[in-house]
Amino acid sequence: MNILDELRWRGLLADCTDLEALGRRLDEAPITLYCGFDPTADSLHVGNLVPLLALRRFQQAGHHVIALAGGATGMVGDPSGKSAERNLQTPEQVEHNIASIRRQLSQFLDFEVAANPARLVNNHDWTAPVSVLEFLRDIGKYITVNSMVAKDSVRSRMEDRESGISYTEFSYMLLQGFDFYHLRRTFNCELQIGATDQWGNITVGTELTRKKLGAAVWGLVFPLLTKADGTKYGKTATGTVWLDPRRTSPYRFYQFFVNADDADVIKLLKTLTFIPAAEISSLEAELRANPGARAAQRALAREMTLLVHGPERLAGALKASEVLFGGSLEGLADTDFADIAAEAPGKPLERSRLAGAGAPLIDLLVHGGLCPSKGQARKDLEGGGIYVNNVRVAEHTRAVTEADIVFGRHVLLRKGKRSYCVLHLEG
Secondary structure, eight states: OOHHHHHHHTTOOOEESOHHHHHHHHHHSOOEEEEEEOOSSSSOBGGGHHHHHHHHHHHHTTOEEEEEEOTTHHHHOOOTTOSSOOOOOOHHHHHHHHHHHHHHHHHHSOSSOSSSOOEEEETHHHHTTSOHHHHHHHTGGGSOHHHHHTSHHHHHHHTOTTTOOOHHHHTHHHHHHHHHHHHHHHHOOOEEEEEGGGHHHHHHHHHHHHHHHOOOOEEEEEOOOBOTTSOBTTEETTEEOBSSTTTSOHHHHHHHHHTOOHHHHHHHHHHHOOOOHHHHHHHHHHHHHOGGGOHHHHHHHHHHHHHHHHHHHHHHHHHHHHHTTTOOOTTOOHHHHHHHHHHSOEEEEEGGGGSTTOEEHHHHHHHTTSSSSHHHHHHHHHTTOEEETTEEEOOTTOEEOGGGOBTTTEEEEEETTTEEEEEEEEO
C-alpha cells in the first residue's frame, strides 16, 4: 500500500484540502510535511500519538518529516476543542515543556537516517523576531475576519456569551498559518497534518501560503481518537494517560491498553500500531471467536508499551501484571512493585511488630481489611486461600516476620485470586 492507502485502511483519513491532487503529488516524489505539538504540558499524551505516529509512517514511506514544537503558539493557546480560555503559561514553563517534549519526539522519529532524517523546529525562532506591525501587515492582511469567525473553534466560543474568546486565542490560527507559510518558504514543506480539531487552523495556513507564495500546499487531518461511545480516548478516572513514565508509569500505561473495550481494540490496533494488516485481521478474527482470551488487547498493550517505553520497561510492566495475577515476586524491580503498591489497597504497619517472632498473620489479615474477623481469617488460611508475597500459606499459626519484608518496607498479602493489601512498614 502507498501511504494514503495505508492511512485509509487504518481509518486515518478524515479530510484533505484536495486528496486527489495530494495523491498525484505523492506519486511523483517524496514530500516534506509537518505536524505541530504545543507545549501545554511537560509531556505528550496518548491523544498526541495519532499525528505523531502518522509522521513516523510518512518517514518510513520515504518522505521528509518536520516536528514543530510550538514555542510561540504555546504562549498563546489553541482554542480548538476548548470551551473556555486557557491559562497563559510563563516563558519559563513553555521552555521547560518544550525541552521535555523534544526528548519524547526523538523517541518516535529518526533524526539520524541518511536518506530522510526528521527535522525538529521551534516556531518561536521565526515568530519572536517579527514585530506586531510586521505581522499585521504581512500576515493578517491576507486572512479575512469572515473566514476566521467561520471556523468551528472560534464560532463555538463566540456562541457562548459567558466564556467568549479573547483576541489572543482568536489570533492563534494566524500564528499557525504563519508557521505553514514559513516552512513552505524555508524547507519547501507542502503538507500539514493534524487531528480534525486542527482543520480550521490548517486551512488558514494553506490559504495564506497560496496567497503569499502562489504555491500549492495541502492539509490532511485524522479523526480524533475516541471510544466507541464517542468520548475522548486517553483519559481515565485518574486523569490523562501521559507518555512520560514519571506521569503515567509503564505498568499503568500497559494496563490502560490491556483494558481496552472489545468495541475499540481493533480500531486502536489500526490507528496506533505498526502491526501489519494481515496480523490485525487475524487478531480481529480471534476476537470474534474467543473474546474472553483478550488476545487483541494484549497485543495492543505490548505493542504500545514497547513503542513508548522500550523493551526493558515493557518487561517490567508484564512482570508487575503477572504478580497481580498471582505470579512470583522474583525478578520484580522496585519501581514495578511501587506500581503494584499504588494499585492495591494499602495499610500502614509499625515495623517493630515484625521484629523477633513477628506478628500473627491472622491479625494482619484483619488489620489489612482482607478478612472481617480472626475467625474468618483462620478459615481462609485453612482453606488455602491466603498468600504472603504471593506464596500460599496454609498454617493458621503462621507469623509474618522481618524475613517477609520485600523492597525494604512492604509485605504483600493476598486473599483468593485478586484481593490484595500492601502493608507499608513505618518506623
